[in-house]
Amino acid sequence: MIIELPTGPYRLRSSGGYSPGPAPLSRRLLAAAHVVADPLGDNTPGSPAAVDWDATLAYRNHLWEHGFGVAEAMDTAQRGMGLDWAATRELIRRTGANAAGPFACGAGTDQLAPGPHTVDEVVEAYTEQVAVIEETGGQVILMASRALAAAAAGPDDYHRVYGHLLRQVSAPVILHWLGPMFDPALDGYWGSADLDAATGVFLDIIESHGSAVDGVKISLLDASREVDLRRRLPTGVRCYTGDDFHYPELILGDSAGYSDALLGIFDAIAPAAAAAVRALDASDTATYNEILAPTVPLSRHIFGTPTYYYKTGIVFLAWLAGHQTHFRMVGGLESARSVPHLVELFKLADAAGLLPDPDLAAGRMRAFLEVST
Template sequence: MFTLDLPLAGGGTATHTLGAPAALSTATTPPTSRDVFAAAHVVANPYRASAEGGADQIDWDATLRLRQDLWSLGLGVAEAMDTSQRGMGLDWPGARELATRTLRAANEVGGRVVVGIGTDHLKIDTPTLTDITAAYLDQMAAIESLGGSCVMMASRHLAAVATTPDDYVTVYDAVLSQASRPVVLHWLGEVFDPALAGYWGHGDPAAAMDTVVAIIADHAVRVRGIKVSLLDPVQEIRLRNRIPDGVRVFTGDDYNYVDMIVGDDEGNSDALLGAFAALGPFASAAFARLDREDVDGFRDVLGPTEALSRLIFTSPTQFYKVGVAWLAYLNGQQDHFRMIGGFETGRSLVHLADLVREADRIGLFADPELTARRARAYFAVHGIG
């Protein structure tokens, strides 16, 4: 048995004994029942990581090993998106380098990848819609020239300058019309990024949906799907029931993904989730069961993980990447707990301790001895235990 003292919210510590890892039958090939991607994080170079951010802070070898792990489980990788700290330590030059390296590695092993594009290289304080469109097109051209497929991420610039839903239609029409490969759109709610409040020209998601559906309908041939990150299952189901046949909804609901993926008589969601970066083996094992039409087995494997995911993504939600990196460190997937931009300071020691307890409850830790040693040492240097 491996024990450690974990901090408590009210002060003091409590002794916790780690249990055995979960026994999971994982797959090595992509699921056939759903289209599945894990949004992966980046590993920092601990010698260079600081509040400055930037690509020179990335440990490229360790970062690519995380992607290799996901591919080996049959999962696709969603690259250079929110989980990789895009716009929160990772700028466009770093994202482009990350995409280049990931796409090259994917080609070597047959791994599946989609890459986020945005407008984050714009240096204009008040860009025009033409500027924003050009920025999207610049990034799309860069990724498509590498043979990559794009996820058109929500733009903070567009959210700041758009005054009507028509402004969004103008930009998305122009960009999608020039896509050479089907694109995944991304509806990222303000719970993930407060700067995106009122995206699509409405504060009410139900009203915003009209704009989203109209854009997709006008470009159904060029839209592969839309990732929905609202943490609102009612709105996701409504959107799922309104979009044209052949266009996928990728759930980004890290609170309710099991029900969203299973679906109902009207349809189901595919998956593009940051949670799966931390839960790769569970996702792989669960989809292997779903591929055999074993819905109960899928729920048995993945259902218990939602409590951990909700904890990782607790408010303020944009700091969920801290939990993903922390669990990767405790699981031996990286050698330290530092993040680019000093992002690891976004969560408290008590939160990190709660993650240890909840992750252990589902048997996430493959080597409990290593986990106990690393967690014990980390808390000790902060005066705990």
């Protein structure tokens, strides 16, 4: 099939044909899932999020069917970029009530109004969100907090906040270090803009509360730094890669260990990624690399600068692949990427075998281009 794109005629390949299957065994995989907006709702910037709950939950079932755990209410779900706390709370509760597989949920402080807050207020906000997650039976992911980044005077405040939370949780949690490329408001997290110093604080907190920490998610897009941190973690603490640029080699690992994964790109490439890691389970590294190799250019494109707009590409691909009926987003974020960017995404997704119905994808791409000109 040939489709006329602004870059010229393009011939689509056939479907990748990745079928649902059991959860991979050799690595723990969590996919940070997006939310599906109500296309007829008021999702203008600054408005409370209007969510299509049925379509949103159906997408989580798609991820569970391919053997993933769902990482709920993370930045991929537009936390801090359109998804307000009221909608987030409802999302967490609905996912918990309808879970068809493992799930973990992000706890943050985004119910706090804009403006300065005390460290005590940050603790109270985190505590409220942790309680909502624990009520559902989900695992807690302690997300990085913009309010804490603004309120903290230095490393001692991070020890104080995380120490309090880790002493109170009912089960081991995942700690999330999200770099400023994903959210500029998090620059200097852990009390220092020097990443070596910040890593030291991060490790001190983990070592002080090891029994309360299942693992850490590192989203710095720096593979060598992740490997270094992975080797320094206490025994039994997992490293979940959050590196959407270097995930194949980080998940594969080396003689000293490997990373599990909690990734936004898994939302987009779940069928291929699950098939790849099942091949890894069978010690078939060649097939693992063969499947994931064409997903890397796609991921690097989706997460290109400005990285925090990657959600737009994630939702566009979900629409092209037939998982939702429209390309609309909470906060009006569908306008955050250009037509050339999305055209290139279409071609890269096809090359990676991630358009299961090429006729549908081509028809939707034509419709998108028609209304864009």
